[in-house]
Amino acid sequence: MSLIKSLAQRDRVFDFMVPAQSPVDVRHGPILYMEDVTVSFDGFKAINDLNLTVDDGELRCIIGPNGAGKTTMMDIITGKTRPDQGKVWFGSRHNLLTMSEPEIATLGIGRKFQKPTVFEALSVFENLELAMTADKRVLPTLIARLAAPARERIDEVLEMTGLTELRQRPAGILSHGQKQWLEIGMLLMQRPRLLLVDEPVAGMTEQEMERTAELLTGLAGKQSVVVVEHDMGFVRSIARKVTVLHQGSVLAEGSMDQVQSDPRVIEVYLGESEEAA
Numbered sequence: 001m002s003l004i005k006s007l008a009q010r011d012r013v014f015d016f017m018v019p020a021q022s023p024v025d026v027r028h029g030p031i032l033y034m035e036d037v038t039v040s041f042d043g044f045k046a047i048n049d050l051n052l053t054v055d056d057g058e059l060r061c062i063i064g065p066n067g068a069g070k071t072t073m074m075d076i077i078t079g080k081t082r083p084d085q086g087k088v089w090f091g092s093r094h095n096l097l098t099m100s101e102p103e104i105a106t107l108g109i110g111r112k113f114q115k116p117t118v119f120e121a122l123s124v125f126e127n128l129e130l131a132m133t134a135d136k137r138v139l140p141t142l143i144a145r146l147a148a149p150a151r152e153r154i155d156e157v158l159e160m161t162g163l164t165e166l167r168q169r170p171a172g173i174l175s176h177g178q179k180q181w182l183e184i185g186m187l188l189m190q191r192p193r194l195l196l197v198d199e200p201v202a203g204m205t206e207q208e209m210e211r212t213a214e215l216l217t218g219l220a221g222k223q224s225v226v227v228v229e230h231d232m233g234f235v236r237s238i239a240r241k242v243t244v245l246h247q248g249s250v251l252a253e254g255s256m257d258q259v260q261s262d263p264r265v266i267e268v269y270l271g272e273s274e275e276a277a
């Protein structure tokens with residue numbers, strides 16, 4: 001077999017790693033549509049008649065006091081928590097309430113939890129490589145035989161996350177901020193259509209926050225991103241449209257200036273100023 005031919009066949013082995021063209025249909029409206037969503041925990045409505053839509057390619061910030069329901073909202077979108085009532089659609093084709101958590105992830109919804117969960121003993125590069133494989137158990141047989149498109153994607157993501165120089169270093173030596181970027185990078189390997197990020201800058205230095213702002217704003221247009229964050233300075237630096245959640249519902253929505261001057265929002269944040277600062 002010629003070398004060229006064997007190389008071509010080798011690439012085919014990796015076809016399963018290239019996500020199928022996402023079938024999400026956004027021609028008739030938003031990428032995320034939530035209508036009258038309610039979920040109770042022991043009679044307490046953590047989400048209460050929530051209505052929220054996110055446009056394709058949008059970067060949306062969600063703010064709100066502790067316990068407002070922000071994380072629960074992400075749990076509902078990703079299928080971790082089932083609402084008692086309401087509708088949750090991904091584009092106009094996919095009813096997320098009929099899908100399992102893994103099915104929703106496969107559809108192109110990536111979620112970043114607050115605590116980074118990178119593999120410390122592996123290099124930055126290997127972490128990204130691992131994030132690309134569908135079946136994590138097959139990794140050892142894939143190392144050193146990565147198909148060209150996969151390598152290109154890793155290079156792209158290294159660039160986006162500013163980790164190119166650190167590609168061969170073990171993830172364990174990264175700073176807290178760099179680990180957060182690596183984890184966002186691991187999600188980006190799958191080219192999600194919608195990325196959910198819960199409190200990305202908690203514990204970051206000012207400089208790391210600025211870099212994170214660049215990373216997230218750089219994704220807008222290509223991916224839709226929903227960012228939950230308490231740090232108002234950070235939110236201001238990336239915000240286009242901001243949604244304020246309170247007691248499980250949308251209290252206000254608009255530009256950062258609009259929501260911050262809204263008397264209802266000011267009232268809700270009174271007494272929370274240390275946290276919101």
Ligand SMILES: Nc1ncnc2c1ncn2[C@@H]1O[C@H](COP(=O)(O)OP(=O)(O)OP(=O)(O)O)[C@@H](O)[C@H]1O
Nearest residue numbers: 041042045046064065066067068069070071072073
């Ligand atoms: N699995 C659960 N069982 C019982 N109560 C829950 C559960 N998950 C969330 N809650 C409650 O629902 C409410 C909303 O919680 P959630 O974590 O969504 O708030 P949040 O807006 O993310 O707050 P924070 O800013 O502190 O992260 C809280 O009162 C919380 O205690």
Ligand SMILES: [Mg+2]
Nearest residue numbers: 070071072198
């Ligand atoms: Mg939360």
